[in-house]
Amino acid sequence: MIEPDRTIVMTGASRGIGRVAARRLVREGSRAHLVLLNRGDSPDLVEELRAHGAVSVVRTDLSRLRSVADAAAAVAERVREGMLPPIRTLVCNAGVQHTNALTETADGFESTFAVNVLANHVLVRGLQRHLHPRARVVLTVSDTHVGDLRHNLGMVPGPRWQPVQTLARTGAFPDPASPAAGRTAYSTSKLAAIYLVHEYARRLAPEQSVVSFNPGFVPGTDLARDADAVSRFAMRWLLPALTLTPLATSQTTAGRLLADAAIGATAAPSGSYIDRDRVARSSDESYDPERERQTWEAVEALTANF
Numbered sequence: 416m417i418e419p420d421r422t423i424v425m426t427g428a429s430r431g432i433g434r435v436a437a438r439r440l441v442r443e444g445s446r447a448h449l450v451l452l453n454r455g456d457s458p459d460l461v462e463e464l465r466a467h468g469a470v471s472v473v474r475t476d477l478s479r480l481r482s483v484a485d486a487a488a489a490v491a492e493r494v495r496e497g498m499l500p501p502i503r504t505l506v507c508n509a510g511v512q513h514t515n516a517l518t519e520t521a522d523g524f525e526s527t528f529a530v531n532v533l534a535n536h537v538l539v540r541g542l543q544r545h546l547h548p549r550a551r552v553v554l555t556v557s558d559t560h561v562g563d564l565r566h567n568l569g570m571v572p573g574p575r576w577q578p579v580q581t582l583a584r585t586g587a588f589p590d591p592a593s594p595a596a597g598r599t600a601y602s603t604s605k606l607a608a609i610y611l612v613h614e615y616a617r618r619l620a621p622e623q624s625v626v627s628f629n630p631g632f633v634p635g636t637d638l639a640r641d642a643d644a645v646s647r648f649a650m651r652w653l654l655p656a657l658t659l660t661p662l663a664t665s666q667t668t669a670g671r672l673l674a675d676a677a678i679g680a681t682a683a684p685s686g687s688y689i690d691r692d693r694v695a696r697s698s699d700e701s702y703d704p705e706r707e708r709q710t711w712e713a714v715e716a717l718t719a720n721f
Contacts, residue, residue: 419448419469422502423677424490424542426452426477426534427509427555429460432630435670436508440677441468448499452477452486452538477509477534478520480721487541494545501547506677507535508555516596517585524717525585527597531604533583536611536714537721543619552625553677556609558632558690559602561698574603576706579713582607609688609701610710616686618711624685628676630669631691632662664691 423440427433428451441449441464449464452475464470475486493499511530518526524533535554558566562573572595581587582603588596615625658665675681676689683689688697
C-alpha cells in the first residue's frame with residue numbers, strides 16, 4: 416500500500432451520501448488516510464474501505480460536544496506526533512432532522528442545532544491549527560434554507576431566523592412538538608451553517624478554503640428516519656423516482672459530488688456555495704455580514720467550555 420501523504424477527516428460516513436463519498440475518497444485519494452468520526456466502529460464499512468486505502472475510526476457522538484472536542488483532540492495529537500499526515504480535507508457531512516423542536520441533547524441544546532451547527536464548529540475550531548496550509552473544509556448544507564417551493568417541493572418550511580442563543584435551545588419555533596417545527600429547525604440550522612462558512616472564509620489562512628455543499632433533495636436516505644410511517648415509506652420507496660428528474664439527486668450521485676467538492680475537483684473559491692456540481696448563489700438571506708458575525712460570536716460562546 417502507498418504511504419499516505421494527507422489526511423481526510425469525515426463525519427457522517429456510515430450511511431447515505433456520506434458512505435458513497437467515503438468510498439470515492441478512499442479510492443480516488445490513494446495517498447490519503449481517511450479518518451472517520453463515527454458513533455460506532457462501523458466494521459463493515461472500514462473493512463470495505465481498507466481494501467482500497469488507509470482508514471481509521473475515532474468514535475464520536477456528535478450530539479455530545481465533549482465527545483466532539485475529544486475526537487478533534489485525538490486526531491490533532493496523532494497529526495502532531497506524526498502518526499497521521501497533515502489534514503488536507505475536513506468533511507462535516509453528518510446531520511439530523513427531528514419531528515419536533517423539543518429534542519434536547521445531554522448538553523442542554525436543541526439536538527438539530529447541536530449536531531448541524533455546534534458540533535461542526537467544535538470540530539473546525541479543534542482542528543484549525545492542524546490543517547494543511549492549502550486544506551479544504553466542506554460543510555454539507557441544504558437548499559431547504561432557501562424556503563421556497565422550487566427548492567424543497569414544499570416539504571420543509573423555510574428558516575425562521577432568531578438569535579442563535581434562542582435557536583440553540585428547544586422550543587424556538589411555534590408548536591414546537593410538531594413535525595413542522597422540527598423541519599423548520601432543520602432549515603434554520605442549515606442557514607446558520609452557511610453563515611459560519613462565510614465567517615470561516617474570513618478567518619482561515621489565506622490559501623485554505625471552506626465551502627458549503629448542497630446535495631439537493633436526496634430521497635431514500637435516513638434523514639427522515641424519525642418521521643411517521645407514511646413519510647418514511649414515501650421517502651424510501653416513492654420519492655426516489657424523482658431522481659429521474661431535475662427535482663432530486665440520487666444517493667450515488669450526491670455522494671460522488673460531495674467527494675468532488677471535498678477533493679477540489681469542483682473548483683470553488685473559499686466561502687462558496689456548491690449546488691451539487693457547480694458554484695451557485697445561496698439564498699439572498701444567507702448573505703448578511705452582521706448575522707454571520709453574530710452567529711460566529713454566539714457559537715464561540717456556546718461552545719467555549721468544550
